[in-house]
Amino acid sequence: MAEAHQAVGFQFTVRPDGVDLKLSQEVIKNIYLSGVTAWKKRAIQFKSLVKMFSGRRPLLYSFQASLPRLPVPSVDDTIHRYLESVRPLLDSEQYNQMELLANEFKASMATQLQRYLILKSWWATNYVSDWWEEYIYLRGRTPIMVNSNFYIMDLLYVTPTHRQAARAGNVVHAMLQYRRKLERGEHAPLRALGTVPMCSTQMERIFNTTRIPGIETDIVQHLTDRKHLVVYHKGRFFHVWLYTGGRHLLPSELETQFQRILNDTSEPQPGELKLAALTAGNRVPWARTRIKYFSQGVNKVSLDAIESAAFFLALDDEPQGYDPAKTNSLDSYAKSLLHGKCYDRWFDKSFTLISYPNGKMGVNVEHSWADAPIVGHMWEYVAATDCFHLGYTEEGHCKGDVNKGLPYPTRLQWQIPKECQDVTEASYLSAKQIADDVDFHGYLFNEFGKGLIKKCRTSPDAFIQLALQLAQFRDQGVFCLTYESSMTRMFRDGRTETVRSCTSEAVEFVRAMEDASATNAQRLALFRKAADKHQNMYRLAMTGSGIDRHLFCLYIVSKYLGVDSPFLKKVLSEPWKLSTSQTPQQQLNLVDINKFPKYVSAGGGFGPVADDGYGVSYIIVGENLITFHISSKFSSPDTDSFRFGQNIRKAMTDIQALFKTENDKKTVENAKHVPLENGKKHI
Numbered sequence: 001m002a003e004a005h006q007a008v009g010f011q012f013t014v015r016p017d018g019v020d021l022k023l024s025q026e027v028i029k030n031i032y033l034s035g036v037t038a039w040k041k042r043a044i045q046f047k048s049l050v051k052m053f054s055g056r057r058p059l060l061y062s063f064q065a066s067l068p069r070l071p072v073p074s075v076d077d078t079i080h081r082y083l084e085s086v087r088p089l090l091d092s093e094q095y096n097q098m099e100l101l102a103n104e105f106k107a108s109m110a111t112q113l114q115r116y117l118i119l120k121s122w123w124a125t126n127y128v129s130d131w132w133e134e135y136i137y138l139r140g141r142t143p144i145m146v147n148s149n150f151y152i153m154d155l156l157y158v159t160p161t162h163r164q165a166a167r168a169g170n171v172v173h174a175m176l177q178y179r180r181k182l183e184r185g186e187h188a189p190l191r192a193l194g195t196v197p198m199c200s201t202q203m204e205r206i207f208n209t210t211r212i213p214g215i216e217t218d219i220v221q222h223l224t225d226r227k228h229l230v231v232y233h234k235g236r237f238f239h240v241w242l243y244t245g246g247r248h249l250l251p252s253e254l255e256t257q258f259q260r261i262l263n264d265t266s267e268p269q270p271g272e273l274k275l276a277a278l279t280a281g282n283r284v285p286w287a288r289t290r291i292k293y294f295s296q297g298v299n300k301v302s303l304d305a306i307e308s309a310a311f312f313l314a315l316d317d318e319p320q321g322y323d324p325a326k327t328n329s330l331d332s333y334a335k336s337l338l339h340g341k342c343y344d345r346w347f348d349k350s351f352t353l354i355s356y357p358n359g360k361m362g363v364n365v366e367h368s369w370a371d372a373p374i375v376g377h378m379w380e381y382v383a384a385t386d387c388f389h390l391g392y393t394e395e396g397h398c399k400g401d402v403n404k405g406l407p408y409p410t411r412l413q414w415q416i417p418k419e420c421q422d423v424t425e426a427s428y429l430s431a432k433q434i435a436d437d438v439d440f441h442g443y444l445f446n447e448f449g450k451g452l453i454k455k456c457r458t459s460p461d462a463f464i465q466l467a468l469q470l471a472q473f474r475d476q477g478v479f480c481l482t483y484e485s486s487m488t489r490m491f492r493d494g495r496t497e498t499v500r501s502c503t504s505e506a507v508e509f510v511r512a513m514e515d516a517s518a519t520n521a522q523r524l525a526l527f528r529k530a531a532d533k534h535q536n537m538y539r540l541a542m543t544g545s546g547i548d549r550h551l552f553c554l555y556i557v558s559k560y561l562g563v564d565s566p567f568l569k570k571v572l573s574e575p576w577k578l579s580t581s582q583t584p585q586q587q588l589n590l591v592d593i594n595k596f597p598k599y600v601s602a603g604g605g606f607g608p609v610a611d612d613g614y615g616v617s618y619i620i621v622g623e624n625l626i627t628f629h630i631s632s633k634f635s636s637p638d639t640d641s642f643r644f645g646q647n648i649r650k651a652m653t654d655i656q657a658l659f660k661t662e663n664d665k666k667t668v669e670n671a672k673h674v675p676l677e678n679g680k681k682h683i
Contacts, residue, residue: 063197067197070126070127082551102567116557129493133369142283144211146607150617151362152365152583153322153602154362156444159359162359163392168255172229173248173251177385178382182206205220206378208225228240228305229312230306230313230412231315231409233314235272236264236268237272237275240261251398251400253406256403257409270416270421272414273343278424278427279345306349311352313354317357320358330444333360337354340354342432342435343428343431352364372581381588383601384588384590438631441630441641441645443628449626450620451623459535461534465501466509466655467651468578468580470509473510475639476638479507480578483580486546497548499537503533506533508526508529555571581618594622605631606631613632614639616630630644
């Protein structure tokens with residue numbers, strides 16, 4: 001998702017202890033530390049693996065030790081696939097120049113860099129993931145709001161109660177249940193296609209986790225079981241205990257606590273209202289401010305409360321959610337989740353749970369610690385538990401007795417001097433400029449869905465990706481480097497890989513669609529060829545034979561060794577003008593959406609990746625619905641999210657029409673062979 005934004009043109013500084021022709025102390029040290037981290041993770045998971053033998057049902061980490069390591073592809077294969085991927089985007093002169101750079105790289109330093117990667121793959125559990133987290137996410141010094149964080153929406157059609165405190169009570173309680181099962185390893189193991197085990201390590205940091213700002217790099221702080229929550233409402237921060245008498249607060253008790261906060265009429269303290277804007281702005285000012293003003297006294301106590309909380313809850317005061325009567329309701333909802341007012345989400349927390357006064361919910365997620373499917377897994381559990389297990393009274397309150405004896409939520413205390421308030425205001429203004437520039441369009445495509453696409457014997461993802469290529473060409477008049485996120489969690493500590501969706505086959509298909517002289521039969525044949533190519537590219541990415549993570553790691557090694565590669569520098573600076581991602585659904589299958597078709601998610605999305613490009617997230621909902629989340633920048637004269645949405649809609653229906661024409665011909669052909677009543681056949 002938002003990782004594509006960080007993956008372009010990133011810069012970092014390596015200070016090696018000394019570079020030798022045969023040995024770099026710095027790169028060996030880094031590889032060693034990667035292995036140490038990996039072994040620590042194994043130790044943490046050991047208890048869960050032991051539990052596997054004490055019961056019949058497999059637990060969350062039951063298959064973790066049996067997962068293979070991510071293989072290091074050969075340099076020749078990676079460069080071959082890379083050159084193939086850029087061929088449709090370059091003219092002959094540009095391509096020849098890139099081919100020359102690639103060959104020079106292979107002939108010079110490629111073998112040496114590859115040796116270090118192979119060494120790392122032997123020692124660490126994954127040769128990519130720790131460097132990906134550090135250099136793509138944690139070393140980024142630009143704001144993470146919009147640029148990195150992403151969001152997930154609530155149920156699309158259903159709002160189980162319109163009481164804000166009650167809905168928040170049920171959802172928070174469901175999250176605590178999920179966390180307890182997670183800590184005990186009681187969730188079922190994750191499996192691809194329902195059979196192939198997948199890595200679960202990202203799930204360890206869902207709760208009790210915060211990104212801590214630093215001058216040169218941030219860190220991810222993960223703590224053990226935290227027993228409190230921090231709530232933000234109208235500029236005030238509240239501390240809420242999640243336990244009483246050794247148990248979780250019941251939903252009705254949480255509702256009481258949240259309602260007390262909603263009823264509180266106290267004013268924000270000086271500097272408190274926009275304090276969270278520090279997490280929305282540039283990282284260096286935030287890091288310096290944190291050291292200078294939050295290292296002691298009440299400010300440290302209060303900041304510690306936020307950073308050590310299980311998660312962060314924002315009780316908003318403006319309703320949001322999908323409303324079919326309002327044209328732009330999804331647009332407003334998405335922007336609220338993505339950036340809000342720029343000071344009412346704590347963007348550094350692993351996630352901020354957002355509650356609206358009409359009962360709708362949503363989540364803003366910090367991206368460094370995990371990818372979207374991990375949070376989606378939790379969100380599916382929470383939605384099903386909220387609606388089908390906990391439920392509400394007829395009046396819309398949480399079920400259960402009201403315990404009025406609970407201690408009231410307490411206000412966090414701050415002493416924020418004018419100088420700190422000035423930094424906060426500067427961060428807010430910087431963040432607001434970014435937020436105001438987000439041009440968002442969300443819409444429901446319901447002309448057809450997965451059901452009809454599969455009847456055409458085509459992968460739904462390939463169908464949508466080719467529609468996006470057609471829409472992109474119609475919108476911009478040119479083809480562009482396209483990023484589709486694929487997972488590599490069939491390997492230990494796997495995260496993502498890039499599928500380069502703009503293939504030569506896709507380009508050929510799109511040109512045929514725009515060529516009036518091409519027949520539908522020719523177009524359909526080219527579509528099938530392009531779809532097969534896309535599926536093969538996706539398969540390669542999932543199975544460790546992708547292009548971009550390998551080149552990224554070769555580049556990291558080159559920086560540690562202090563050697564310069566024009567080829568790698570060129571590759572890593574290429575802009576992804578179209579960044580795409582599919583949001584998974586039904587990972588848990590807790591709700592039968594055929595029986596309960598209204599209980600479906602609206603999916604999620606992310607901010608624009610390039611200044612003059614588009615970000616597109618989509619979720620395939622059931623058999624007959626696909627939701628699209630499209631982002632770009634108002635400041636770009638070349639993009640328009642609504643226009644791109646219309647181009648996607650037209651592209652989808654135009655491709656479907658090819659199959660309709662083919663089916664009509666088959667119907668006519670079959671009719672010729674249907675016997676008539678007199679025993680004759682149609683001629």
